[in-house]
Amino acid sequence: MTADAIPLEQIAFSHCPDVHDWAVTATITRVDFEPRDFRVEFTKHQGPERWPDATTPGWDGPLQYTIFAIIQVDGQWRSTGCIQLWQSRNGVGGPFSAGAKDWWFRTDAMKDTQPHAGELVGFFVAAGDCRLRTEPTSVLERSNIVLVAVPENDHGSFSFNEDLPAPPPLPEPLPAPLPLPLPNDFAGQVLALLTRIAEAQEELLRIVRAPH
DSSP states (O other), rough: OOOOOOOGGGGOSSSSOOTTEEEEEHHHHEEEEEETTEEETTTSSSSSTTTOOOTTOOOOBBBBBEEEEEETTTEEEEEEEEEEEEOOOOOSSGGGGGGHHHHHHOOOOTTTTTOTTTTTEEEEEESOOOOSSSSSSSSEEOOOOOOOOOOOGGEEEEEOOOOOOOOOOOOOOOOOOOOOOOOHHHHHHHHHHHHHHHHHHHHHHHHHOOOO
16 A cells, blocks of 8 residues: 555644544545546545445435545644545535635634645545544545645646556576587687688689789
């Protein structure tokens, strides 16, 4: 699993479950900023291994996961569960530039801080409903944390490669072939060849010098 871009112990959490001991079972593969939306793609969103749906007490329908935003406030990383999403809801439905107004506005330590273009922010997702509650509602699992620079005008995409299995080791190189043994009379054969070449040269000179 991909490592956290921000160590969890450096983040102060509030108004959400304590995720410090939650297993990291998902990897974020993409984060999309759009003027009217925001999306996070991760490996446990779809498919047979996806996180289960869980209904928060008092709610009419299930939720699957919550997006956490991580921002700096006076030099301290702070975070909370911001947006709850159900399995078929792929986007937030509002821009990140409205985060202080719509995402973490009930979190006292964060509510007056809005990161601007070029500032670093972090994101991760956690299973179940993690907004404004301390008790978990689903499996105790989260994704890795990614870190990005806020794009201009709420428009930008960031892709992250999933961890791939290590390639198999290369086979051991074959030993270099041994040189073929030379015949015992090789030196004699070479000497005989050189002798014939010398004789041919002498015969050629004799023919050239002969009177015509």
